[in-house]
């Protein structure tokens with residue numbers, strides 16, 4: 001258990017508590033308004049490329065700084081929510097958050113806790129559970145991220161995967177390794193490969209080849225160490241050149257669909 005979280009409480013709990021406290025129940029969530037309700041001003045200014053956001057609590061100036069150089073508005077909004085997470089969970093210390101920190105979902109890390117908080121704050125479960133009943137696709141994740149919740153694609157993908165009953169997984173890879181993978185509860189394979197496979201479509205991105213704008217079948221053992229050779233999954237990958245990573249959605253047929261196919 002991380003030292004900051006109170007016993008029995010997840011990072012998401014802190015976000016739900018805050019939404020309740022501020023009586024917020026409409027979308028899209030306004031993280032700047034929430035910061036302001038907590039006495040934290042939000043300013044955009046040019047920061048170094050190694051920093052997406054800053055939480056300043058201990059000095060004369062208190063508030064959140066967001067890097068003006070970040071082009072994506074949804075990423076900026078997620079960054080503000082992430083800094084609010086540090087403020088609420090990590091006892092208002094100063095934080096300087098790198099772009100990689102905003103992509104960290106290893107549950108025992110303060111950066112991951114701030115991301116978990118931000119995901120719950122920006123995409124409350126009461127709204128998202130209806131969306132999680134829709135079939136998984138990259139266009140759906142993009143639509144939810146850009147329009148409905150106005151947050152980052154990676155965090156939206158993770159939120160969807162954690163709440164859906166559909167068998168799917170989302171993953172982030174760089175040229176060296178598959179950094180993390182989140183699987184839905186009904187996804188059949190559990191063990192991710194550590195190195196990006198040359199058989200994956202994500203690999204093409206790092207070879208300078210254009211990625212396909214649609215899901216394609218790929219051998220399941222390209223992504224999962226415990227998948228038999230005969231199994232396939234679909235992969236839809238999107239390159240994020242600024243961060244040097246590829247975000248992928250992996251889906252597979254459910255058992256019921258397999259049964260249905262074999263009956264036809």
Ligand SMILES: [Zn+2]
Pocket residue numbers: 082086095096097098101110111114
């Ligand atoms: Zn952070």
